[in-house]
Amino acid sequence: MSNVIEVHGLTKTYGDVTVVDNVSFSVEPEKIYGLLGRNGAGKTTIMQILTAQTFATSGMVSVFGEQPYENSKVLNQICFVKESQKYPDHFRVSDILDLAVSFFPNWDRAYAYSLVEEFNLPPKRRIKALSRGMSSALGIIVGLASRAPLTLFDEPYLGLDPVARSIFYDRLIEDYAEYPRTIVLSTHLIDEVSRLLEHVLVIDQGRLIIDEETDALREQAFTLVGSASKIDTFTADKQTLGRKSFGSLAEVTILGHLDASERRNAEALGLELAPVSLQQLVVHLTGKSQIARKAVEV
Numbered sequence: 322m323s324n325v326i327e328v329h330g331l332t333k334t335y336g337d338v339t340v341v342d343n344v345s346f347s348v349e350p351e352k353i354y355g356l357l358g359r360n361g362a363g364k365t366t367i368m369q370i371l372t373a374q375t376f377a378t379s380g381m382v383s384v385f386g387e388q389p390y391e392n393s394k395v396l397n398q399i400c401f402v403k404e405s406q407k408y409p410d411h412f413r414v415s416d417i418l419d420l421a422v423s424f425f426p427n428w429d430r431a432y433a434y435s436l437v438e439e440f441n442l443p444p445k446r447r448i449k450a451l452s453r454g455m456s457s458a459l460g461i462i463v464g465l466a467s468r469a470p471l472t473l474f475d476e477p478y479l480g481l482d483p484v485a486r487s488i489f490y491d492r493l494i495e496d497y498a499e500y501p502r503t504i505v506l507s508t509h510l511i512d513e514v515s516r517l518l519e520h521v522l523v524i525d526q527g528r529l530i531i532d533e534e535t536d537a538l539r540e541q542a543f544t545l546v547g548s549a550s551k552i553d554t555f556t557a558d559k560q561t562l563g564r565k566s567f568g569s570l571a572e573v574t575i576l577g578h579l580d581a582s583e584r585r586n587a588e589a590l591g592l593e594l595a596p597v598s599l600q601q602l603v604v605h606l607t608g609k610s611q612i613a614r615k616a617v618e619v
């Protein structure tokens with residue numbers, strides 16, 4: 322199967338500010354991608370370009386093999402759930418769920434109503450009377466029950482409590498297992514979603530700095546904890562991403578692999594090896610990329 326999304330040299334500028342800078346990536350079918358990055362990195366802009374809500378300044382975007390602008394064949398296969406999803410104020414929750422079938426060919430009404438119960442949404446309440454978390458839950462329900470071949474969630478959890486977020490993640494992974502499709506999820510809550518993500522794209526100040534399978538990314542770094550002096554000896558020839566110390570103890574995050582003999586050495590020194598969380602790794606790598614960029618600019 323060919324890629325669902327192809328992006329080459331994508332650039333978006335507003336005046337003389339470049340907010341998406343020569344970004345290229347592809348999205349394979351039936352996988353869950355995480356689009357990660359700090360505030361203002363350019364994630365929403367990329368999603369808006371993919372869904373034809375804004376124009377690229379330059380570069381090539383193809384979705385399901387075609388350019389998405391005014392292309393109903395492509396747009397009918399996409400559901401884009403935005404950060405602050407807006408539905409008409411005078412509609413009721415049930416109106417949105419009943420109308421959705423005309424927008425999404427795979428819409429599952431029964432599933433949508435089962436989610437309404439699970440998220441405790443009052444079906445007859447008007448949109449303007451929903452709390453912020455309820456509005457987010459409605460967007461999530463539309464995203465899940467649309468079963469669109471390409472579903473984009475742009476930080477869809479605004480105002481959702483941890484219980485509701487956990488329902489979202491559980492239902493997403495279950496429904497995806499039963500009805501595989503391509504999902505792109507933009508979020509800051511990396512650790513919460515890390516178990517869902519098969520591939521990670523990290524955008525930093527408009528540039529793509531990581532494009533990796535999640536498992537491969539996780540293997541790129543590890544954490545060592547133990548006596549500060551032994552850690553310093555052990556890591557003298559290694560590339561470290563960060564170091565914290567607590568009295569005579571230190572915790573160091575190291576970029577790279579350890580072979581079997583290095584692992585034995587670490588154990589012999591009483592150093593404890595632990596995996597790095599995806600969030601820690603992304604924070605380290607985005608921090609590093611910003612420091613490197615500043616150094617180039619100076």
Ligand SMILES: Nc1ncnc2c1ncn2[C@@H]1O[C@H](COP(=O)(O)OP(=O)(O)OP(=O)(O)O)[C@@H](O)[C@H]1O
Pocket residue numbers: 335340358359360361362363364365366367
């Ligand atoms: N219409 C616009 N005019 C000018 N600048 C814009 C416009 N829309 C977005 N930007 C700028 O583009 C940059 C990227 O914004 P974008 O919303 O894509 O980031 P994001 O990664 O989604 O951020 P967040 O995680 O905070 O939602 C920001 O600096 C933003 O201020």
